[in-house]
Amino acid sequence: MAGGHPRPAAGGGRAVTNDRKTQLAENLARVEECISAACARAGRPRDEVTLIVVTKTYPASDVRLLAELGVRQVAENRDQEAAPKAAECADLPLTWHFVGQLQTNKVRSVAGYAGIVQSVDRVRLVTALSKEAVRAGRELGCLIQVALDAEAGERGERGGVAPDGVGALAEAIAGAEGLRLDGVMTVAPLVGPYAGRELAAFERLMEISSDLRAGHPAATMVSAGMSADLEEAVAAGATHVRVGTAVLGVRPRLR
Template identity: 40%
Template sequence: MSIAENIAQVYRQIEAAVAKAGRNHDSVRLLAVSKTKPADDVRAAYAAGQRSFGENYVQEGIEKVQALSDLDIDWHFIGPLQSNKTREVASHFDWVHSVDRLKIAQRLNDQRPDDLPPLNICIQVNVSGEDSKSGISPAELPSLVEAISQLPRLRLRGLMCIPAPAEDEAAQREPFHQLAGLLSVLPAGDTLSMGMSGDMEAAIAEGATWVRIGTAIFGRRDYSNH
């Protein structure tokens, strides 16, 4: 199937999950995860109506931002972010979903160009408690929220998680339920970035507002260059 057909299929799945959860039809947005995929694939998705794209690798993402500067794309950085890469992200992206410590937030704030609107931020929370996963612990969240809320070039929108894989829907829903319960810690939180191809329905059932879908749109990824 083509990228356009894949996007249409994903939207049908989102609409079905939203209806099953009894939510408003426009309450969930699709973030097309284009990491490792060429700019031409992003352009094809854009031609099919997709406007929001997620990138995990700073240099690759910036190359695509620049190659596709003729399109009004909403660019989201969703991967781990090192402090030596914050300037590039602050200058080129509209959202960062993966902030997990104050140092990163402070640098994004200080390096956000004055001619751009405040950078939309989600705090990544390690809801599964996995040592291998990035993200702040739920107990540390309130103090980080308070600190980020004082940074004028950032707009704290919500929370993100990448939970451990689970087979059945009940097990999938548990970490999403936990993340949704933490959103009230944010003064004006309106965003839950959670759910990927394998657990999207569970995430939508628990209140996801962004679902991050890559393989179902663009096909399997080639990680040989990463």
């Protein structure tokens, strides 16, 4: 659905920038059509679903172009890449989402730029996020990452807390200074009972969200679905989809 980086065009940097902006605009339009069609099939208003563009491995110049095209929500999964990129784009009206597995030694940095941490999966991380949010004088939104491939009490291969651990983690976040419990997130499992069953996985996440909202009514955010499975996520009821490749192109391999 998307191409890679454009080849340099004749005429210098401005032509390259214009080519890239055109490419991003076309890709965004295709993603918008996909989300709109999925909403229509599900009988949902289009404004119920927010697009988050995952900008990992792409430069700050692309983030700037996306902002010019109306994107307001962007995501990163590695602090060493995200921190300088967020600093370079600090003048833009963006909300940065951190979506990767987060080590406690990176929390101070992430708390400085992220508006929402989508990968909260353990109480120790909650404690660290709370400390740094207070130190920075900020409120951090938190999503509980749910590992649908996890056995009870075990961590999933992509991080996350097992479904039966969501309640306790929610209480920890809700009671932590500087943090705001916003909802839940998952990545479609590659193994376990939901492997290859993205719609069923996201429907299970919606059940977990419903249980969570019974005790925490404001925790309405459900982040699910990426480029390959955003339609299933919308069908299940996701409020936010995380799309990278379909907007920015196939990522270069990390060295």
